[in-house]
Amino acid sequence: MTDQTPALRLEGIVKTFPGVRALDGVSFTVMPGEVHALMGENGAGKSTLMKVLGGIYDPDEGQIFIAEQPAVMTSPIEAKAKGVVFIHQELSLADELSVAENIFLGELPRKSLGRVDWGKLYADTDAILKTLNVGFNAKTRVGDLSIANQQMVEIARALTVDPRAVIFDEPTASLTDAEKVVLFEVISDLQSRGVGVIYISHRMEEIFKITDRISVLRDGQYRGTLNTAETNEEEVTQLMIGRKLDLSRNEATHEMGEVALEVRNLSCGDLFHDVSFTVRRGEVLGFYGLVGAGRTEIAETLFGLRDPSAGQILLDGEEVRITSPQDAIRRGISLVPEDRKGQGLILGMNCRDNMTLPQVDDMTAGPFVSDGAEVAIFDQYRDKLDIRTPGWRQLVGNLSGGNQQKIVIGKWLSMHPEVLIVDEPTRGIDVGSKSEIHNLIRDLASQGYAVIVISSEMPEVLHVSDRIVAMFSGRVMREFTAEEVTEDSLIQAISGLTGSGAQVA
């Protein structure tokens, strides 16, 4: 940091959406040649801030300065022209085109009559690729490259302008360890050219390895900047979470029963490895981890949708092989899937028919489905779960998210399962219905169901679980009891860091 003019400075950025103050006076400075981490929980405002910077959102208040010159960003193209370039988590490349065409897409060099100047295109591209030290050339088809190399193409695209600031958004999400090393070299090269780098990631390990400073957002507010060399994971986590969450912790108010489900050393290809846990009747077992940590895949394996490659599943102490969802249902395992509309419900079907679908074979009088039996089931669970709908004839697609989720839960409760797995119980559900669903899950446990809750929301997991399994990259990192768990130990566990007593993956 020899140059004392900031590469990029945001001052007092405010952005509100109806009902939400997404950014509340955020200030943030990136020096040239610095790698600056931006951290915060989901919903802390990181994405909103980056969208303001990239010209996708207009800030309500505040000012952006590039090299201390005020700048107004109205579009991503303008942001790029001003030297602010984004490397997104999802790549946006045309697979069928060459590396060169992708890098200069929309601005291909021209000769007379609008013909493409291929010679100049390839020469310019190879010049950029040379600085990145990559193993492919300008004419390579992008679809033939690995994900890591495609990311290099994105970076090369960023270098066609002379960037002042490059923003990496979760760049290592789909990279192998070896590929990460290459990426970090490129970042350090950008750094030595005097480019300011903003690095967004949840992975503490990377943050501490490559960044110079760490800025933290929480609830849309700037919470401070730390020098990476002078801080530690605990301090950063503390800043991210802030006050102790005032959500009441779950306190066991009832007796636990026998072990209903035990999983021993279960593996499934590359999706998860050597996973072991138990769930008792009357207990809620929480699964917490980042998206892609393998939690949903475990649920799908227990529900007979995937074949495990190794390990055992035991129901009431007896080893079982679950071959299909029908088989799982017969054995008393139910799954409320994460994608409510895509996997949980038939939106064009009415409420009653959705709820009774798995047991329609048993709802017959003679060869025909008995209307009376179906309506009785629906009425019972509508009252029990407080489902608000004008009547059973209402199409499920017309209900609110919370009521739709209750239909899915009712569908399985009416089957009297032994083990109920709920994947992301409150995704896309408003705050009021959220706490209703949380209470419902607690109630089910107290009625003696063995419940597994998979969630990406920490407050939710802390609130409903008796025990919590923390997963990272397909492995169980640590198991916590409700008494011993803390937010920062949980964050550390799911970031792949070893906390006290953790297993090294």
Next chain:
Amino acid sequence: MAELTKKGIGGFIARHGILVAFVLFMVGFALANPRFIAIENISGVIRSSAIIGVMALGVTFVVIGGNLDLSVGSMMSFSTIVVLDLHDKLGPTLAIPAMFAMTLALGAFIGFLVGYLKLNSLIVTLGMLSAIHGLTLTYSGGKNMDIDDKQGTWFSIFGQGNVAGIPVPILMFALLAVVLTLLLSKTPFGRKVYAVGGNGTAATFSGIPRARVVFMTYMISAFCVATAGLIQASRSLGSQNTVGQGLELEVLAAVILGGASLLGGSGTVFKTVIGVLILGFIQNGLLLMGLAFYAQYVVTWVIIILAVWLDIAAKRGRLWSPIA
């Protein structure tokens, strides 16, 4: 691009366009030629619609289950030729169950490919349309098939007989419609067909054996095709190899006219029967008005495209939309 409100005339046409068009056609035809509404004409239309109608009943199951069946015309030729051939070799009593078994075997093959191997039903049944045609020609050696003793067989009852003054093809169509209505709307199997067509993934997540359900819809379709082949063979007691050619499109037209969504998950047997009758009466009316037979191919397709357009318009509540 005005929004169609529930009370607007446009909205009414969008929602009931097919019935409105049908009524207008009927009134127009009746005014143009009073013979159109004579009992004999109406009975004649229904009887000649029976073959397409019977096949449409089966295809309704396939379409509600979220798939297509374009092989029914060619499969019907197969059934007709086979039963005529076996009639003289085995006698009618054995020929009929043998033909049903062979047709069901074809249905099982398609059901396996689409249901269990999850191949695209359009490709599979389009391929089978051609493959079964080749099978029929191979079986018959390319020759027309005729029953030797046309006077002395009871086999003609299915196509030419009357019971209580009602033609047997109409009775078979009606009986099958009633049975399949009950199957689709009242049984657990019927519920599963709607579930699989409405959202196959959610059906799987509810423990519905999706592959088996799709397989069964093709078996039902094949059973209906065999029945249609029986009526066809019995009516003419002799047949060309190409007797069912092109019927798959009329069958599909009737199903769509009835309002089953090509996306799956909606439609009923009753609506399909209405679709069959609409198609039959419009074609008959145009014929009575002196429209050349060949022009009917054009008119049929205009009607189908209109039906599909109105179907989409009804769903999005407007006749035209810039997106999707």
